[in-house]
Amino acid sequence: MTDLTKLSAAALADKLSAGEVSSVEATQAHLDRIAAVDADVHAFLHVSEHALDVAADIDRRRAAGDDLGPLAGVPLAIKDVLVTTDMPSTSGSKILEGYMSPYDATVVARSRAAGLVPLGKTNMDEFAMGSSTEHSAYGPTRNPWDLSRIPGGSGGGSAAAVAAFEAPLALGSDTGGSIRQPAHVTGTVGIKPTYGGVSRYGAIALASSLDQVGPVTRTVLDAGLLHDVIGGHDPHDSTSLAHDWPSFAAAAREGATGEVLKGLKVGVIRELPDSGFQAGVSESFRAALAAMESQGAEIVEISAPHFEYGVAAYYLILPAEASSNLAKFDSVRFGLRVDVPGGTVEDVMAKTRDAGFGEEVKRRIILGTYALSAGYYDAYYGSAQKVRTLIQQDFADAFSKVDVIATPSAPTTAFKLGEKIDDPLQMYLNDVTTIPANLAGVPGISIPSGLASEDGLPVGIQFLAPAHEDARLYRVGAALESLLVDSWGGPLLDRAPALGANGGAR
Amino acid sequence: MSEITPDLVRHLGVLARIQLSDGEVERLTGQLDAIVDNIAKVSEVATPDVPATSHPIPLENVFRSDVPGDLLTLAQVLQNAPDSADGRFRVTAILGEEQ
Amino acid sequence: MAKDKLMDFDKALELYEPVLGFEVHVELNTETKMFSAAANPANDANHGAEPNTLVAPVDMGLPGALPVVNETAVRYSISLGLALGCSIAPSSRFARKNYFYPDLGKNYQISQYDEPIAFEGSVDIELADGEIVTVPIERAHMEEDAGKLTHVGGSTGRIQGAEYSLVDYNRAGVPLVEIVTKPIFGAEHRAPEIAKAYVATIRDIVIALGISEARMERGNLRCDANVSLRPRGQEKLGTRTETKNVNSMRSVERAVRYEIQRQAAILAAGGTITQETRHWHEDTGTTSPGRPKSDADDYRYFPEPDLLPVAPSVELIEQLRAALPEPPAARRRRLKADWGFADIDFQGVVNAGLLAEVEATIAAGTSPAAARKWWTGELLRIANAEGREPAELATPADVAALQALVDAGTLTDKLARQVLEGMIAGEGTPQEIVDARGLAVVSDDGALIAAIDEALAAQPDVLDKIRDGKVQAAGAVIGAVMKAMKGQADAARVRELVLERAGSTGA
Ligand SMILES: [Mg+2]
């Protein structure tokens, strides 16, 4: 029997609908895989005790001839930033340990309605603040390619889960790169949709004007299939777009033919010099561009002069919004409470927040409080919002000349656990390529472009498209993916080292 | 150098309701100073003629019709309460005044 | 608590000029809350719900929850802005006001800051002597209410000394419009009266618009009164205090008078006024200091990223403008003419703030004279004696039903007053009280005749006296019959029957 965990979600879905395998078998295979490797990888904070029941129910419905969605019966890992009624939702924080939501996030509800089988909740940097998942209050996730290295962040758990074949599909959230940068370092696919393309309802907010939920998968088609399930207008989210979205799975299938590359104008940003990037990352990026060129794409140099202010603007807007969004964790209605004998409720709140938040969270709350405080607003938060306008203008200018913009997804391959943990500024600079899309609201995708020559670790290429043009990313991404997979003779993840000697899931 | 001082950090901790220890104040002062020095450069290009963008995708007039729904049961409301009594959340004595 | 020194009011006005300002919060009576679909406790239909039973995820700040603006609340806010003579902003925004307090689920209040929906207006108010004063309005903005805290333990039930507090989030997210005046100059000795008339006018306006239940005792309408004094001839404004928790029109008047007297005493003694919030105490008629302004009041406002600008179309604004009820002054002129009241009677209704109640009672079928009598006579007297508002005691519908029973002969005036007592005690509708208390007039002639016979037997000379033309002699019999019937007889009918017995047609 084929290893069900090695199948793409699309291939598994085909077997499920053909009746070749049951959802219970597929789910059990993934639970077994989690049991075998997650003690090493630590992608999951919680494994669902309901998964097999849900799978059995799907099998029953299929047997009864119910009309099921294309992904019905396929297991799904859910980033712990998304609230779920049947599993705890902690956002990687001690302050929410054991928290049970009375409602499901919209994307979770839609996944359940589509027959996907929630496997568990994945690890993340606390409240999605980080690029390495080392800031999880529950310990770091390890990169399946090299367990001594970071899986990226904040959604390292979701990326590692799909990279380690613990789940075919995962949900992530991307505020400044938290889907795309982990995809880059784990050799997987991640999409940050157009802002408003996927509902934020039930996603524990980090920075409301930057957060987007999106798919984390091993193939572009799988991402499209999942995006079709979770996307679309949600009246519970005021910023949700009432836009008629095309099928992203259809766009991926269309893109895989490669036709889209003929005459495609691919913009490369002049102001992102190779010097800022690890040599192997630049090399892999250039090679991917050359492959596209060979199929008729045209590489065009464009200018985005304000992108260099992106990181600074981002590290003002994010902490400011986060400082307000995280004020609700105060020990009154839910979450941790640290008692202060004889203390007032103010003392209890202040002690609880000191004890319940990790260092990075406190750092950003204090920074955000500063950026918004009287007398500083205009210089900091106000100015950052202006930089946002300038970056949007840069994008508008660029997209008047090119169809998509391409960048390396991140400056380096996976770094070692602990390597940057004590240098927040260095950690922040990791997001230089991914941040502009969040500031401007445009969609971005990261797909594997190969392995870096110097360390043999995965590298991703990022494509950015104008707002609402997510389908274009699926077409272009799928085209390059099929080109590269053909040239590699198989998916990049086939080259990842074997896991699983230690066994035992938490 | 920016003007981040230990006193400022302590004051920000009060605003943010975080009881920072002296060690935390000291560490944060240094880190924030370095970060702020780096991010203050936004003001270089944020000239008065540039409008601010609060929402990446401009929309307006997104409303809900005035129809009841979404109600939680009392059990759901209190589901995660650290402490409750008489169907309400219980907190220790309040010193400050209402706003 | 040390007792405040007060200066005589007239003396205070001689030395100082009072400058007033008001912030009135109006709870809208929409079906649902400002940012959630939870039922709105400020709508009569949901009043009195058990704690924490009108709560949606966003009202208690649950992780992941998001606000969505109630369209009806926006329309109501625009209508109120227009009724206050304000301009409606072509685009306005919500902002977060950040501060920690247990009644605030998210630890920020969604409000409006630099871009309110309505700004720059004015409202004419009418004083007891008929003089019109124009109050300048700075802005009216939309926001959400906070939850409710109950302080338990300690002796006072107040915040100080309480052992613990209980939080109910039903009120969290109730739609509010906050109306902020500009400084009001020239109020002089009429300052307390202006304060009361202003709140009464706002109340009239929101009732006429139908956008709030406007029950001050329930907190549907809440007034913060700002008072400062400056020495005569001084340009610079004095330091102001903001008195909160002033939840009746009577209290607004009293609180402003108190603050003027208190501040004047301090200034005259060479002291300085502390900029602070003060709390009004209904029981003692005094204010006490609250929180001083401090740098902890750094609310870190920023545009609410979860919500989008509100940009009402010109068409919507004009449609709402066309649907506005007439302005209060014009309305008063019309009602006075319609009801045919003498100046003094009409002014009595206005001064008591009972225009809306009298109007609604008349609309329910009561004659203007009877409606006025109940409200400014009976109900106002009882309300004053109990330190409450007449509107808290009865609804116009019940008053109209009561008068209908009088008109139908079911109740005498005296019995009707007993029924009114029952209404105030919450015993039910007038008809229910009549039934329960057995208060209906005895309209069975047989029972009356039996009682008359009994009375005549005791006073046999009465019939002769009547026949001799001394009709007033009937009074003794009527009195005896009324006594026998415990007042539950129609005296006029008894008189008719007695005269019939005497074979007289009456005088
Ligand atoms: Mg106020």
Ligand SMILES: [Zn+2]
């Ligand atoms: Zn207010």
